[in-house]
Amino acid sequence: MIQLPTGKEITIISKPSMDSKEVNLRVVGSKLAQDFVDGFDFSNKRLFVDCDEDALLEIDPSFNSENKLLLWESGKLRFSDEDWKSFLETIPPLSPFLAQDLSGKDLMLAWGKKESLLSAVESGLGTYYSRSRNGKWVKGEESGHLQNLSAIYVHSNPFFIQYVAGQIGAACHTGYYSCFFRELGPNDSISFVYLNKVGV
Known part of the structure; x- marks a missing residue:
């Protein structure tokens, strides 16, 4: 499984679907974030990590936020x-x-x-x-x-x-449209969301 940077604050973003504007987040210590990843329920939810590995994106269909x-x-x-x-x-x-x-x-x-x-x-x-x-x-x-x-x-x-x-173009400095271009999965799997970088 991916190892998040230690001694750093990690932001966990939660939303009900990939295209939802209903979203919330929390900022936690690296140990809590690593525990979150290690114990993640991949059978019901999806999890993405950003390019710097200091932000996680959780897709949880049961999530609801209106604040x-x-x-x-x-x-x-x-x-x-x-x-x-x-x-x-x-x-x-x-x-x-x-x-x-x-x-x-x-x-x-x-x-x-x-x-x-x-x-x-x-x-x-x-x-x-x-x-x-x-x-x-x-x-x-x-x-x-x-x-x-x-x-x-x-x-x-x-x-x-x-x-x-x-x-316009890529949001991520790596050239991908989004910084959340990697999806984490069960058994330490990592898959890429985009086939190509922007303009490639």
């Missing part, structure tokens, strides 16, 4: 000025940002700050915080593989941002 609020859609804030101002004061210093495509397929899990969200609201582009570069990161700014946002949702328990975007 999101529509923040922004098609270039317009959906919060009132008062709610927007109040909301900005509640954003954690660093939080998960999940990007999905227009069909609901999960593209990538990254991290962001208040400034990331403000930039996304202003520009309409998928924007994050790069911990390695210690600064703002607009997805695709260099590669051209931009994320043109159609909606931004806010989840409160736990807090995270959900982007719904038209993905």
Whole structure:
């Protein structure tokens, strides 16, 4: 079975189907995440791992979540000025940002700050915080593989941002359309979701 990185926080994303925009997540320590993988019920659910092996995607048909609020859609804030101002004061210093495509397929899990969200609201582009570069990161700014946002949702328990975007090219730096290009299976099996990388 895949060995997740130790001493690192792992994000576990859960949703009822591959194309669902109903989603939730939790961030756990590496030992809890490894126990989750090792004891996973592959007979009833599906499990994918991202390119950096620090995010897992669980497809659980029994999952149900309805705790999101529509923040922004098609270039317009959906919060009132008062709610927007109040909301900005509640954003954690660093939080998960999940990007999905227009069909609901999960593209990538990254991290962001208040400034990331403000930039996304202003520009309409998928924007994050790069911990390695210690600064703002607009997805695709260099590669051209931009994320043109159609909606931004806010989840409160736990807090995270959900982007719904038209993905140009590959979301993953490896060249695959999604960072979740490997599916884990029983008996330590791993299969690739996509036959080819984008543009290959």
